[in-house]
Amino acid sequence: MYEFKYHRPSTVRQAANLLAKHEDAKLIAGGHTLVPVMKQRLAAPSDIIDLSHIEGVDGIEIKGRSLVIGALAKHADVASSPTVAEAIPALAELAGLIGDPAVRHKGTIGGSLANNDPTADYPAAVMALGATIVTNKRKLKPEEFFQGLFTTALESDEIITKVSFPLPKKAAYQKFRNQASRYALVGVFVARLPSGVRVTVTGAGQDGVFRVEAFEEALKKRFLPKALDGIDVSPDGLNSDLHGSAEYRAHLIGVLAKRAVDAANNRA
Amino acid sequence: MAKVSMIVNGNPVAKNIDPRTLLVQFLREELRLTGTHVGCDTSQCGACVVHLDGKAVKACTTLAVMADGHEVKTIEGLAADGAPLHPMQEAFREHHGLQCGFCTPGMIMTAIDIVHRKGHDLEDHVIREELEGNLCRCTGYQNIVASIAAGAKAMENSDLA
Numbered sequence: 001m002y003e004f005k006y007h008r009p010s011t012v013r014q015a016a017n018l019l020a021k022h023e024d025a026k027l028i029a030g031g032h033t034l035v036p037v038m039k040q041r042l043a044a045p046s047d048i049i050d051l052s053h054i055e056g057v058d059g060i061e062i063k064g065r066s067l068v069i070g071a072l073a074k075h076a077d078v079a080s081s082p083t084v085a086e087a088i089p090a091l092a093e094l095a096g097l098i099g100d101p102a103v104r105h106k107g108t109i110g111g112s113l114a115n116n117d118p119t120a121d122y123p124a125a126v127m128a129l130g131a132t133i134v135t136n137k138r139k140l141k142p143e144e145f146f147q148g149l150f151t152t153a154l155e156s157d158e159i160i161t162k163v164s165f166p167l168p169k170k171a172a173y174q175k176f177r178n179q180a181s182r183y184a185l186v187g188v189f190v191a192r193l194p195s196g197v198r199v200t201v202t203g204a205g206q207d208g209v210f211r212v213e214a215f216e217e218a219l220k221k222r223f224l225p226k227a228l229d230g231i232d233v234s235p236d237g238l239n240s241d242l243h244g245s246a247e248y249r250a251h252l253i254g255v256l257a258k259r260a261v262d263a264a265n266n267r268a
Numbered sequence: 269m270a271k272v273s274m275i276v277n278g279n280p281v282a283k284n285i286d287p288r289t290l291l292v293q294f295l296r297e298e299l300r301l302t303g304t305h306v307g308c309d310t311s312q313c314g315a316c317v318v319h320l321d322g323k324a325v326k327a328c329t330t331l332a333v334m335a336d337g338h339e340v341k342t343i344e345g346l347a348a349d350g351a352p353l354h355p356m357q358e359a360f361r362e363h364h365g366l367q368c369g370f371c372t373p374g375m376i377m378t379a380i381d382i383v384h385r386k387g388h389d390l391e392d393h394v395i396r397e398e399l400e401g402n403l404c405r406c407t408g409y410q411n412i413v414a415s416i417a418a419g420a421k422a423m424e425n426s427d428l429a
Binding site: 001002003004005006008028031032035036039048050052053076080099100101102103105106182 | 270286287288290309310311314317320323324325326329330331333334336337378381382385398400401402
C-alpha cells in the first residue's frame with residue numbers, strides 16, 4: 001500500500017470539503033473494496049477520508065411509502081433489519097447474499113453503489129425498484145446514476161447519504177454465484193411496482209447493471225414465469241470469461257428471471 | 269503517523285502508527301498478539317477474523333485507524349492465561365476441529381459470532397453457510413462443523429461469551 005494522509009471527518013459536510021480540497025482523495029466506508037485495491041497498489045489515493053465515524057447516516061426507516069436506508073448502513077444491518085424484512089424482503093435477502101458474514105459486517109450500501117462493481121448485488125435492486133440515490137447535493141435516479149463499469153454520476157465532491165426505495169407490490173432476487181469468488185455470475189432482480197414491472201441484471205453486462213425491457217413488457221401483461229417463454233436475451237454486450245460464455249450468461253438471465261418471478265409470487 | 273487508541277481484549281492500548289497499518293498488522297506486530305493469522309491477505313480465507321465491537325470482521329481488510337475508539341477481541345482474549353478454555357475452544361479440542369491449526373483462531377472467532385447471531389441450536393447447513401468466509405486448507409470441515417455445533421450448545425451454559 002502506498003502512503004496516504006488519513007482524515008476523519010465527523011459530518012458529511014466536512015467530508016465533502018476534504019474531498020473537494022484534495023484532488024486524489026478517496027472516501028472509505030467499510031473499506032472492503034478500497035483496502036484490497038490499495039494493498040495491490042492498483043490505487044494510490046493521496047488522502048483517505050474515513051466516513052465511518054460520521055453519525056446519523058446509517059439508519060433504516062420507513063418514510064411514507066418508501067424504505068430509506070442510510071448510506072453507511074452495513075450489509076449485515078440490512079440483511080437482519082426487521083423493517084427491511086417487512087417492507088422489501090427481497091432486499092434483505094439480497095444483502096444477506098453479499099460476500100460472507102465478516103464482509104457484511106463492514107461493507108455498506110453507499111460504498112457498494114459508489115463503486116458500481118459490475119458484479120455487485122445492490123445496483124440490481126436499486127435499478128429494479130426505481131430507488132432514488134440521495135447525495136449531499138441532489139437526488140439521482142438509477143438510470144442517470146449508473147454510468148457503466150465502476151462509473152457513476154457522482155461528482156468529485158459528492159457523497160451518497162441515503163437511498164430511498166419505493167415499496168414494491170412484489171419483488172425477488174435470484175443470484176447465480178461464481179463458485180470461487182461468490183460474486184454474481186448473473187443476478188436478476190424482478191420488481192412488480194404500482195407503475196409496472198422492472199427486471200434488472202447484474203454480473204452479466206459489460207457495462208454493469210441493465211434492464212431487460214422485453215421481459216418487463218411480457219411480465220406486465222402476465223406476472224408469471226410462463227410469460228417469459230420464448231423470449232431470448234441477446235448475448236451481445238454480455239461478459240464472457242472462463243466462468244461462463246456470453247451465451248451461457250444470456251441463458252441464465254432467462255432462467256433466473258423465471259425463478260425470481262416465481263419467488264416473488266410465492267412470497268405474496 | 270496517526271494516533272490510535274482502542275480496547276484490545278479488555279486492555280486499553282494507544283500507539284502512533286503509519287495510517288497504512290492494517291488491523292491485523294497492528295495486532296500482530298505492534299501488540300505481539302500473534303494468534304490472529306494472515307492467510308490469503310485478500311479477505312477470503314478468514315484466518316484473520318477478530319471481533320470489532322462484538323462482530324466478526326476481517327482484520328486484513330480493516331485499517332487499524334478505522335478501529336480507533338473501538339473494542340477489539342482476538343483469540344487471546346477468549347480465555348485468560350491458565351484459566352479454562354472458552355467453550356468454543358474446548359469444543360474444537362474435543363471434536364478434533366483443527367488439523368494444522370492455522371485457520372483455527374479465525375474459525376473460532378467466526379464460530380462465536382455465529383452463535384451470537386444465530387443462537388445455540390445450530391443445524392449443520394446453517395454452520396456451513398455461515399462459514400463461507402473461512403477457509404481450512406486441510407479441508408477439515410466435517411470436524412469443524414461438529415465442533416461449532418457442540419461449542420454453540422456449551423456456550424449456553426457458560427459465563428464466557
